[in-house]
Amino acid sequence: xxxxxxxxxxELEGHYTSFHRKDIHPYAIKHLPPFALExxxxxxxxxxxxxxxxxxxxxxxQVIGVEIVEKAIIQFFEENQLAYRQIGSRFVSGNxxxxxxxxxxxxxxxxxxFDLVYDRASLVALPEPMRMRYLQTLEWLSPVGTLYFLNTLxxxxxxxxxxxxxxxxxVASYFPNYVxxxxxxxxxxxxxxxxxxxxxxxxxxxxxMRKLYDSPVLIDIDELMETAW
Ligand SMILES: C[S@@+](CC[C@H](N)C(=O)[O-])C[C@H]1O[C@@H](n2cnc3c(N)ncnc32)[C@H](O)[C@@H]1O
Numbered sequence: 001x002x003x004x005x006x007x008x009x010x011e012l013e014g015h016y017t018s019f020h021r022k023d024i025h026p027y028a029i030k031h032l033p034p035f036a037l038e039x040x041x042x043x044x045x046x047x048x049x050x051x052x053x054x055x056x057x058x059x060x061x062q063v064i065g066v067e068i069v070e071k072a073i074i075q076f077f078e079e080n081q082l083a084y085r086q087i088g089s090r091f092v093s094g095n096x097x098x099x100x101x102x103x104x105x106x107x108x109x110x111x112x113x114f115d116l117v118y119d120r121a122s123l124v125a126l127p128e129p130m131r132m133r134y135l136q137t138l139e140w141l142s143p144v145g146t147l148y149f150l151n152t153l154x155x156x157x158x159x160x161x162x163x164x165x166x167x168x169x170x171v172a173s174y175f176p177n178y179v180x181x182x183x184x185x186x187x188x189x190x191x192x193x194x195x196x197x198x199x200x201x202x203x204x205x206x207x208x209m210r211k212l213y214d215s216p217v218l219i220d221i222d223e224l225m226e227t228a229w
Contacts (some may be wrong), residue, residue, distance in 0.1 A: 003068060003102070010069045018050055018192070019121045019163065024055045026205045027151055028118065031183055034059040043114040044102050045138070046122035049076035055193075056118065057096045065098040065113060075099045102131075106139055111141055120151040123174075124163040135174055139215050148178065148209040155193065155202035163193075171207055177216075178209040 009016040037059040044053060047065030049072045056063045067073050073091050076098065077084040084093040093097045099110065105225045117138065126134050142148070152166040159165070168182055184206030188194070 004049060006069055010071045015094050017048075020127070021051065024051050025120055025151070027120070027149070027184060028052050028055055031149060031206060031208055032116070032118070037116075040115040042116045042118055043111060043141075044118045045134070046119075046125060047076075047077065047098065048072050048121070050120065051080075052118065052120060053096055053098075054080060057094060060116075061095065062114075063096045064114060065096070066101060066103045066106065066111075067098055068100065068102050071098055080200060101182075103131060104133055105142065106137065108141060113143070114149060115145075117142065117146060117148040119148065123150060124152050124166055126162070126221060127164060131174075141224075142211055144211050144213055146211045148175075148211065150207040150209060151184075152205045152206075152207070153193075154205060155199045157200070159197060166205075168207075171205070175209055177213050178211050181208040182206075183208050 037056060038061075040060045041062040042056045044050065044056070044063065044065045046178045047053060047067050049067075050065075053063055053065055053076065061187065065073075065076075076082075077091065077093055081097070082093040082185065086092075089100045091100065097177050099106070101110065123131060123134060138148075152171060154167050155165045166184070170181060182205065185203050188202050188204055191204070193199060194202050201212050
């Protein structure tokens, strides 16, 4: 989506930021338990003010969020009573750093090294070709061996607004250089979107993935830059 879409959403709040959960996502607790986080640096792209950041900060070594809307970042720290300091575009509190930056323009020096990517409501927030550009950014930021926990929604009929429906087959095509373990796929008949959009069904998938090798097919980033935003 256009940047303005997200700034507007955070300005209006209410149902415009209904992606924000008031709890820690159960998939994070189930699939990324404390022992799996020990000593790890977790990258949370497009983090919003997710409480999952708090969970990771408790058990991981470092947490790095990336969020373009400063208001969301400030709300995260204030609502969780966390004292923070701002150094340029970095907001830091203990082992949590949130970069107030456009994810698509980050390089390895901005992020530093990380072991695990946590993606809930991030990939599904982006339409094509922005989704491809997001994947490309992650591809060149992520070293071989990186773990990636991905959460997607799959539903029908298809909507033209986020969150977009992404199937397991699409996930497989987006991550050909990853080994993929499809760990969750419950049908959620009581999900708020089912009622709101009169969906016939909705599944919430969870994928635990590990990067095996660098992708030999590098998408031309300059070409993507021209088409996105
Ligand atoms: C659907 S929300 C999901 C937030 C969070 N992952 C969660 O689970 O609550 C997507 C977030 O990405 C942010 N965002 C969108 N485009 C971005 C970009 N290019 N760079 C950084 N953040 C971005 C939006 O402001 C929004 O907070």
